[in-house]
Amino acid sequence: xxxxxxxxxxxxAALASQDHRPLQSPQAVRYEQDGRLHTGDLYPAAAGDTGxxxxxxxxxxxxxxxRLIRLAGVLVEAGFTVLVPDIxxxxxxxxxPENIADITDAVDYLAxxxxxxxxxxxxxxxxxxxxxxxKEGRRLAFLVGVGGYYDxxxxxxxxxxxxxxxxxxxxxxxxxxxxxxVFVRSNVPRLWDxxxxxxxxxxxxxRMADPDAPITDLATRLTSTGRSVYDLLSNGDPNRxxxxxxxxxxxxxxxxxxxxxxxxxxxxxSAHLLLIHGRDDAIIPAGESRKLxxxxxxxxxxxxxxxxxxxxxxxxxxxxxxxLRALCALLDERA
Numbered sequence: 001x002x003x004x005x006x007x008x009x010x011x012x013a014a015l016a017s018q019d020h021r022p023l024q025s026p027q028a029v030r031y032e033q034d035g036r037l038h039t040g041d042l043y044p045a046a047a048g049d050t051g052x053x054x055x056x057x058x059x060x061x062x063x064x065x066x067r068l069i070r071l072a073g074v075l076v077e078a079g080f081t082v083l084v085p086d087i088x089x090x091x092x093x094x095x096x097p098e099n100i101a102d103i104t105d106a107v108d109y110l111a112x113x114x115x116x117x118x119x120x121x122x123x124x125x126x127x128x129x130x131x132x133x134x135k136e137g138r139r140l141a142f143l144v145g146v147g148g149y150y151d152x153x154x155x156x157x158x159x160x161x162x163x164x165x166x167x168x169x170x171x172x173x174x175x176x177x178x179x180x181x182v183f184v185r186s187n188v189p190r191l192w193d194x195x196x197x198x199x200x201x202x203x204x205x206x207r208m209a210d211p212d213a214p215i216t217d218l219a220t221r222l223t224s225t226g227r228s229v230y231d232l233l234s235n236g237d238p239n240r241x242x243x244x245x246x247x248x249x250x251x252x253x254x255x256x257x258x259x260x261x262x263x264x265x266x267x268x269x270s271a272h273l274l275l276i277h278g279r280d281d282a283i284i285p286a287g288e289s290r291k292l293x294x295x296x297x298x299x300x301x302x303x304x305x306x307x308x309x310x311x312x313x314x315x316x317x318x319x320x321x322x323x324l325r326a327l328c329a330l331l332d333e334r335a
Contacts, residue, residue: 026072029083033105040085040106043076050141051114052080053106055087055099057123058182062091075120083110093185095124097258103132111139118271120144123284124182127152127259130292133271134264140271147277149284150292151262156183156232156241163238164285170238176282180233181208187229190251196226203230225249266296273299280305 026041041063052075056068063084072082085106089096103119111117118141121129126148133143149155158164159179162172181204188197188204199218206213219230229252232244245253257263273296277289286303293301 024076026084029109031105031109033101033108036101036105038085038102038105038109040083041072043072043082043084045076045079045081049115050080051110051117052082053103053110053117053119054082054084055103055106055119055121055125055129056084056090057121057125058090058093058095058186059122060091060093062086062088080118081110081114090125093182094189095128095182095186095259096255097128099125099128100131100135103129104135107132107136107140116141118142118144120146121148122146123148126292127261130261130266130269130273130296131259131264133273134266134268136271137268138270142272142274143269144274145276145289145292147281147284147289148275148292149261149288150295151288152256152260153242153245153262155179155284155288156245156256157238158285159183159283160233160241161236161238164287165238166285166287174282177207177211179283184229184233187252187255190255191225191229191249193223193225195221196223196229200226200229261292261295269296269298271298275299275301276304277301278304 024043026043028039029042030037030039032038054068054072054075056062056065059065059068061068063086068084072084075082083106085102087099087102089099089102103121103125107117107119117139119129119133121144123146126145129143129145130148133140154164159175159177162175163170164173165171184200184204188200191197191200199222203215203218206215219227219234222230228244228247228249232241232248235241235244245256248256273293275289275293277284277286279286289301289303293299
């Protein structure tokens with residue numbers, strides 16, 4: 001298509017267009033790895049031998065989200081064969097350690113037919129993707145993370161209290177409550193009491209539909225176990241968050257530790273890590289990608305204006321330049 005900057009400009013224009021669609025419909029695929037059955041959508045490129053697994057994160061439409069379909073079409077035009085695995089747990093807004101295997105299985109499947117494979121993960125899928133990349137070793141050439149995290153305690157602190165630690169001081173701004181209620185939806189199935197599961201699910205549904213909906217009538221009916229989850233959600237003191245996490249049911253705490261990147265040795269991450277994060281992200285603060293970039297051995301960080309978590313909005317020249325540079329870096333990885 002030409003020089004990387006020209007190609008990146010073309011792709012950026014296509015990505016910003018609400019009407020852009022893939023030139024061809026995806027192929028529905030089924031694959032099995034170690035007895036685990038998966039389905040997904042495969043968007044083959046006309047030429048090139050680089051595959052890209054795109055993981056949308058916690059999104060109810062999953063692989064069928066129009067934004068993700070548009071992104072897949074743009075990446076195919078750039079010469080990538082794109083696989084978007086269908087991950088039912090993430091469509092149910094449930095993120096767990098099992099998603100690591102979902103990603104490694106998709107990489108293994110695509111690697112059967114492509115010389116080089118990368119992963120592009122969005123939001124909460126970045127953590128499982130990094131852990132999958134460590135498992136895959138040198139099989140994975142690059143990893144792109146958009147709006148990801150590094151320290152889950154910090155993320156939980158931000159979306160429950162609005163506080164985040166930066167430049168040695170607590171900072172505060174209003175978080176998007178979506179992250180808080182995705183946490184609830186992720187962990188409700190892990191609670192043993194059916195009443196707690198129902199009450200917390202109704203809380204999440206109410207607040208996702210209306211951020212000001214009353215939920216105290218439900219909170220009074222929770223058991224002590226369910227109350228530990230509610231206490232974390234309703235807390236406003238950032239210094240109390242670690243103790244409130246420790247008070248959660250062990251199965252929830254175990255999953256948090258399993259998906260946390262701060263407590264992992266990332267030195268085995270051989271894939272180049274390209275991180276893109278919006279300075280105005282109200283779900284996961286941009287500082288999370290800064291910390292991840294500072295810890296990973298081969299990382300490049302692009303901070304972008306007008307990127308509302310994972311929805312890029314045209315209108316900021318610095319943001320456009322940063323995103324163009326990020327696209328160019330991604331395109332150069334094919335060489």
